[in-house]
Amino acid sequence: AQKVTQAQTEISVVEKEDVTLDCVYETRDTTYYLFWYKQPPSGELVFLIRRNSFDEQNEISGRYSWNFQKSTSSFNFTITASQVVDSAVYFCALSEAEAAGNKLTFGGGTRVLVKP
C-alpha cells in the first residue's frame, strides 16, 4: 500500500526566511506520480507541481523549488524568501499508475505560518 508522510505538522517563519517542507513516500510501484498542493485559508486546493517517478530533475518555479530523490523516497519542497501570502497548509500526495485509477494518497499536511 502507498503511504505519504509529512513529519512537520507546523512551521513558523519570519517573512523572507526560507522554509523547506519534507515529504517521504512509500510505494511498491515503479511508476508513480508525486504532487504538491497548497491549501490557503480560504480552503480550496491549489495544484503546485506533479513529478513522475522517472524524472528526478529538480524543479524551480519562481520562489518555489522541489527536490526529488528516489534513493531516499523523498520529494521536498522549498519556499525561498517566504512571504505572508505563503501562509497555508501544504500537502504532498502520491498516485500510483493509471491502472490503479490515479487515486491520490495524501500526507497529513504541513501548516506554514509566515509572520511579517
Next chain:
Amino acid sequence: DADVTQTPRNRITKTGKRIMLECSQTKGHDRMYWYRQDPGLGLRLIYYSFDVKDINKGEISDGYSVSRQAQAKFSLSLESAIPNQTALYFCATSADTGVPYNEQFFGPGTRLTVL
C-alpha cells in the same frame, strides 16, 4: 463558472440525520472522486467512480454511500450522520484518456458539521 462545483458549501446537521452532498462538473470527465479532509490526516478517499456504472470503495467508505446519477454528477450520502463525520469534503474529477496520468481537478469543498 467553476468547472467542479459542490453544494452545499457549508452544512450543519444533527446526529442521525441523512444528508447528501452533491458534486457537478462541466469538464466532461468520466472519473469522479470523493475525499474527506481531517486535521493532521490530509485527504482520504471515500469513493470513486470510473463511469456511471462503475463505483468503487475507497479507503474510508464505511458510513457513506454514493450515487452517480450522470457523467456530470456524483453525490455522497451520509445515511445517519455522526459527529466524527464532521470534516471538509472534496469532490474531484479526472479524464480517462489512456495516458500515464490524468490530473485530478478539485471542487471548492463542503464543510460539514455534525452536532
